[in-house]
Amino acid sequence: MTARLFEGERTIDTIPVGHRGIAYGDGVFESMRVHDGRVPWWPRHARRLADGAARLHLPLPDHEFLEAQVAAMASGREAGVLKLVLSRGGGARGYAPEPDAVPCWQLSIHPSPQAPATGLQLRWCATRLAIQPLLAGLKHCNRLEQVMAREEWRQPGTLHADADEGLMRDTEGHVVCAVSANLFVLRDGRWSTPRVDRCGVAGVCREWALEALEATQARLTPGDVEVADAVFLCNAVRGILPVARLGARTWDAHRAVADARRRLAAAHPAFPWTARS
Amino acid sequence: MTARLFEGERTIDTIPVGHRGIAYGDGVFESMRVHDGRVPWWPRHARRLADGAARLHLPLPDHEFLEAQVAAMASGREAGVLKLVLSRGGGARGYAPEPDAVPCWQLSIHPSPQAPATGLQLRWCATRLAIQPLLAGLKHCNRLEQVMAREEWRQPGTLHADADEGLMRDTEGHVVCAVSANLFVLRDGRWSTPRVDRCGVAGVCREWALEALEATQARLTPGDVEVADAVFLCNAVRGILPVARLGARTWDAHRAVADARRRLAAAHPAFPWTARS
Numbered sequence: 081m082t083a084r085l086f087e088g089e090r091t092i093d094t095i096p097v098g099h100r101g102i103a104y105g106d107g108v109f110e111s112m113r114v115h116d117g118r119v120p121w122w123p124r125h126a127r128r129l130a131d132g133a134a135r136l137h138l139p140l141p142d143h144e145f146l147e148a149q150v151a152a153m154a155s156g157r158e159a160g161v162l163k164l165v166l167s168r169g170g171g172a173r174g175y176a177p178e179p180d181a182v183p184c185w186q187l188s189i190h191p192s193p194q195a196p197a198t199g200l201q202l203r204w205c206a207t208r209l210a211i212q213p214l215l216a217g218l219k220h221c222n223r224l225e226q227v228m229a230r231e232e233w234r235q236p237g238t239l240h241a242d243a244d245e246g247l248m249r250d251t252e253g254h255v256v257c258a259v260s261a262n263l264f265v266l267r268d269g270r271w272s273t274p275r276v277d278r279c280g281v282a283g284v285c286r287e288w289a290l291e292a293l294e295a296t297q298a299r300l301t302p303g304d305v306e307v308a309d310a311v312f313l314c315n316a317v318r319g320i321l322p323v324a325r326l327g328a329r330t331w332d333a334h335r336a337v338a339d340a341r342r343r344l345a346a347a348h349p350a351f352p353w354t355a356r357s
Numbered sequence: 358m359t360a361r362l363f364e365g366e367r368t369i370d371t372i373p374v375g376h377r378g379i380a381y382g383d384g385v386f387e388s389m390r391v392h393d394g395r396v397p398w399w400p401r402h403a404r405r406l407a408d409g410a411a412r413l414h415l416p417l418p419d420h421e422f423l424e425a426q427v428a429a430m431a432s433g434r435e436a437g438v439l440k441l442v443l444s445r446g447g448g449a450r451g452y453a454p455e456p457d458a459v460p461c462w463q464l465s466i467h468p469s470p471q472a473p474a475t476g477l478q479l480r481w482c483a484t485r486l487a488i489q490p491l492l493a494g495l496k497h498c499n500r501l502e503q504v505m506a507r508e509e510w511r512q513p514g515t516l517h518a519d520a521d522e523g524l525m526r527d528t529e530g531h532v533v534c535a536v537s538a539n540l541f542v543l544r545d546g547r548w549s550t551p552r553v554d555r556c557g558v559a560g561v562c563r564e565w566a567l568e569a570l571e572a573t574q575a576r577l578t579p580g581d582v583e584v585a586d587a588v589f590l591c592n593a594v595r596g597i598l599p600v601a602r603l604g605a606r607t608w609d610a611h612r613a614v615a616d617a618r619r620r621l622a623a624a625h626p627a628f629p630w631t632a633r634s
Contacts, residue, residue, distance in 0.1 A: 083374040095372035097360040102442055104500035105382020165379055173467040175507035190450040210487035222499035223381035230452035
């Protein structure tokens with residue numbers, strides 16, 4: 081992993097002790113697809129980063145400096161994932177944020193995930209998402225729920241231990257998302273995706289798909305997913321991933337999913353579409 | 358701040374990039390009172406640390422090594438706060454925990470907080486605690502709710518900007534705790550404290566007070582707090598803190614609170630009791 085660390089607009093060599101990321105998960109992050117030396121969706125990521133920082137009152141580094149560092153990190157790389165973590169920085173012990181905190185942030189490059197050869201196999205997670213409108217939609221760094229959910233099917237012998245992803249419900253039973261992706265379901269020719277106003281992440285690919293597919297945001301029950309005509313997951317790193325199975329329910333390839341992927345390929349060069357894919 | 362960093366049973370010089378604390382708040386912590394070169398409540402803290410690690414499937418360093426490092430850090434210090442943060446350590450990008458992760462942990466020493474000269478002034482926080490039984494009771498590192506709550510009254514001009522602490526309710530309206538302390542209320546000669554089975558932290562001083570005062574755990578409404586005959590906050594760093602005001606409601610010093618403090622003084626040498634205090 082290649083990584084660089086910053087405090088405000090200054091490169092630093094080591095992560096400071098007392099970092100509020102470690103103490104409280106006091107930050108936000110972005111996982112971005114690198115393609116041909118660039119980050120094609122950088123404007124969307126930058127906007128979400130700024131929105132998240134504004135809602136949490138996190139300080140942001142200078143925008144031009146940040147953008148130049150992101151560009152430098154992506155430059156010369158054919159493909160990969162660029163992760164940005166923005167934290168509030170150090171400070172005294174205790175929850176109170178320093179009013180003049182200097183942001184502590186890091187960029188790191190990771191390998192691209194393997195594109196799945198077939199449709200995804202999903203399972204239902206037992207771990208539920210708490211309802212917290214103040215954090216809903218944000219890609220913040222309080223992610224123990226996702227860590228616990230993802231761990232559910234790493235144990236050998238677990239039901240659906242070979243699953244590619246898991247669907248998560250909130251504590252009231254509504255379907256929200258997969259552990260690391262958003263969910264879209266097709267019914268009678270119309271796409272919909274769960275609202276993220278009470279929990280869940282407003283994903284960058286979700287935002288694109290909402291517009292491109294004229295999808296609606298809705299409260300979905302597990303039953304709504306199971307009766308869907310087609311289902312896909314999406315995120316900014318992996319694009320659109322067709323779903324082939326959820327527990328006992330299976331779906332054949334659907335032309336509306338292929339169509340969505342073709343449009344994504346036109347919008348984002350890292351996700352090319354072929355008739356086979 | 359004096360600090361030491363460890364990976365398993367090895368001292369390290371710098372916090373590794375890719376630290377899951379920064380990425381996800383994937384850890385637990387303890388804030389411990391140092392007195393006369395020792396940590397008097399170490400057995401209680403060690404037990405809670407082990408319980409938290411077990412619930413989150415976090416790896417723990419060797420117990421004797423950990424204990425020796427805590428003792429070494431406290432040794433020779435008359436007073437202070439010793440903070441321990443235990444994180445899952447590094448790993449690849451993504452939520453899935455490494456099954457053989459080596460814990461990354463840190464110890465740091467901080468000044469003792471000033472003991473308040475008078476009873477505390479409290480306010481109600483607007484920030485609510487999400488209901489998440491899987492994390493309830495744990496002193497985990499997903500603390501954005503507390504950061505937001507504590508920030509509420511740092512802005513000049515805020516209502517009760519001079520408050521010492523804020524009381525937090527869950528999203529259903531039940532009273533849970535203060536931002537950095539547990540809450541006890543007296544009614545008709547009996548102490549009670551909110552349950553922490555749906556959110557909130559099972560504090561080490563709370564555990565002591567539950568036993569010593571034969572207190573009950575209950576779901577409390579804001580009205581239950583306002584009609585209480587006496588109220589105190591407590592945590593392992595500050596001991597028992599009498600409450601003098603909550604919004605418009607005031608309380609005079611109460612002999613049951615003085616009695617609780619006298620018993621705490623007998624149990625923990627860092628919290629001496631005097632008739633004036």
